[in-house]
Amino acid sequence: MSAVAEAVAIAPETREFLDRDHKLFIDGKWVDAHSGEKHAVYDPATEGQIATFDVADEVDVEAAIAAARRAFKGEWSTMNSYQRTILLTRLADEIDANLQTLAELEVLDNGQPMALAQYTTTYAANFVRYYAGWPTKIHGDTIPVSPMGVPNGESLTYTRREPVGVVGAIIPWNAPIAMFILKLAPALAAGCTIIIKPAELTPLTALKLCDLIQKIGFPPGVVNVIPGAGRIAGAALAEHPDVAKISFTGSTEVGQRIVQSCLGNLKKVTLELGGKSPVVVFPDADLEAVKVGAIRAAFFLQGQNCMAGTRLFVHQDVFDEVVQGVAAIANAMKIGPGLDPNNDLGPLISADQREIVMSYIQAGKDEGAELICGGEALPGKGHFVQPTIFAHPHQDIKIAREEIFGPVLFAQPFGDSDLQAIAAEANDSIYGLSGSVWTKDISVGLKMASLIDSGQVSINCHAAVDPAIPFGGNKMSGWGREFGQEGLEPYLKTKSTTVIF
Numbered sequence: 001m002s003a004v005a006e007a008v009a010i011a012p013e014t015r016e017f018l019d020r021d022h023k024l025f026i027d028g029k030w031v032d033a034h035s036g037e038k039h040a041v042y043d044p045a046t047e048g049q050i051a052t053f054d055v056a057d058e059v060d061v062e063a064a065i066a067a068a069r070r071a072f073k074g075e076w077s078t079m080n081s082y083q084r085t086i087l088l089t090r091l092a093d094e095i096d097a098n099l100q101t102l103a104e105l106e107v108l109d110n111g112q113p114m115a116l117a118q119y120t121t122t123y124a125a126n127f128v129r130y131y132a133g134w135p136t137k138i139h140g141d142t143i144p145v146s147p148m149g150v151p152n153g154e155s156l157t158y159t160r161r162e163p164v165g166v167v168g169a170i171i172p173w174n175a176p177i178a179m180f181i182l183k184l185a186p187a188l189a190a191g192c193t194i195i196i197k198p199a200e201l202t203p204l205t206a207l208k209l210c211d212l213i214q215k216i217g218f219p220p221g222v223v224n225v226i227p228g229a230g231r232i233a234g235a236a237l238a239e240h241p242d243v244a245k246i247s248f249t250g251s252t253e254v255g256q257r258i259v260q261s262c263l264g265n266l267k268k269v270t271l272e273l274g275g276k277s278p279v280v281v282f283p284d285a286d287l288e289a290v291k292v293g294a295i296r297a298a299f300f301l302q303g304q305n306c307m308a309g310t311r312l313f314v315h316q317d318v319f320d321e322v323v324q325g326v327a328a329i330a331n332a333m334k335i336g337p338g339l340d341p342n343n344d345l346g347p348l349i350s351a352d353q354r355e356i357v358m359s360y361i362q363a364g365k366d367e368g369a370e371l372i373c374g375g376e377a378l379p380g381k382g383h384f385v386q387p388t389i390f391a392h393p394h395q396d397i398k399i400a401r402e403e404i405f406g407p408v409l410f411a412q413p414f415g416d417s418d419l420q421a422i423a424a425e426a427n428d429s430i431y432g433l434s435g436s437v438w439t440k441d442i443s444v445g446l447k448m449a450s451l452i453d454s455g456q457v458s459i460n461c462h463a464a465v466d467p468a469i470p471f472g473g474n475k476m477s478g479w480g481r482e483f484g485q486e487g488l489e490p491y492l493k494t495k496s497t498t499v500i501f
């Protein structure tokens with residue numbers, strides 16, 4: 001069955017995993033989907049089928065939620081914080097030990113280049129390690145008040161931080177391992193149980209991670225993984241009254257639908273949504289660093305990246321040099337299957353996504369933007385699109401306003417305006433997720449960083465991510481933050497207790 005890119009060998013463990021019968025992971029066991037429905041997984045680089053998996057429906061969602069509820073009230077709730085730390089640390093070690101297979105599955109499932117898959121897998125292990133340190137540090141306060149007229153010294157008020165309960169996590173296809181771990185690690189550190197619904201297109205690494213979770217010995221039901229359709233399994237999870245919180249990463253449009261679904265029991269919601277992030281380059285910047293940085297910002301994950309720096313604003317004095325330099329690097333990028341370590345850019349996730357991206361490229365041409373480089377899909381098998389750059393003097397065109405989620409960069413010059421005016425251009429978007437400022441003048445850098453309306457701004461780099469740095473969006477890029485201590489908060493609730501003695 002396997003049509004894995006034949007030119008590059010994959011590890012025997014990876015092939016053995018691909019050829020397995022992939023079921024749902026509920027209550028610590030592999031179970032058949034209620035409907036018996038199976039879907040195929042395709043390698044976006046070859047378009048060949050590489051695996052099949054069971055598809056969850058509402059009945060499976062119900063079973064997963066019941067298992068997570070039992071686990072939340074059962075053995076998991078009696079484990080102390082050190083035991084949660086130990087289990088999470090073991091998971092991090094298992095991810096490291098299975099790095100090559102996880103990375104190969106990520107490449108085959110999602111299309112990203114191998115070096116990136118290895119990096120994100122290592123990152124995922126470290127992300128788990130970071131949150132493994134938290135269970136012993138979650139605590140409440142004592143509050144120095146004497147309520148209800150009680151004399152001072154005759155009462156005690158304290159708070160406890162308790163896990164919110166059963167968490168539903170709904171994740172996208174663009175970085176499957178990372179997305180899985182970003183949800184799982186803080187939820188388990190807080191003491192919650194979780195049901196994760198991977199994206200329909202990329203279930204494989206989520207299922208492989210269940211092998212590791214099973215091996216480590218998390219109590220049954222603490223982690224449940226149910227690949228399925230968004231409008232069926234995802235919607236059932238979001239609507240369910242026994243789910244206390246939904247953690248969603250995906251498009252702004254679906255995020256809005258999730259909010260509607262969550263209204264029934266007013267469950268807590270965090271949303272990590274789309275972006276159209278600015279990269280602002282001042283003329284004194286290290287232009288060689290800018291060129292490499294702009295490439296990474298725009299074309300990381302083939303541009304299928306919420307943090308992507310897709311609007312490049314460059315001072316007019318260096319605009320041509322920067323844009324031509326970025327184009328030269330883009331033109332030299334090797335495009336091909338991610339399994340081949342020589343390739344810099346992999347395929348888009350699907351034929352549909354390629355069609356969407358190509359329609360934006362056509363819109364850029366139709367609306368009169370100057371095509372600097374790229375602009376074509378590659379012929380033959382695989383959903384490959386050239387890294388593409390457009391230049392235009394203003395943002396009143398579709399490619400500057402909408403999230404494309406593909407390798408398309410919009411570039412615009414700016415003159416000697418004041419920082420407020422430059423920031424107004426950078427902020428002229430419904431989104432506010434990431435952004436970067438490039439300058440050797442730290443005062444300009446810090447002022448611009450404070451003016452950019454995004455959840456995260458980097459100076460002289462783009463999208464600096466670390467497990468300890470809060471990450472999330474302003475405006476229509478989302479609600480709440482992930483990563484760091486703030487990323488733990490949505491999985492906790494505060495209980496105040498007062499005793500009068």
Ligand code: NAD
Pocket residue numbers: 170171172173174197198199200228229230231233234235236238249250251252254255257258271272273274275305306403405433473477478
């Ligand atoms: P998507 O919104 O189409 O799907 C995301 C998830 O939601 C999938 O698991 C899907 O099955 C599920 N879903 C779809 N309809 C649903 C419904 N009605 N109810 C419940 N669940 C439903 O997004 P995508 O195409 O998988 O990913 C691309 C989008 O994700 C982009 O907009 C990108 O910017 C965003 N994204 C954001 C971040 C971030 O951290 N801010 C990270 C990665 C991706």
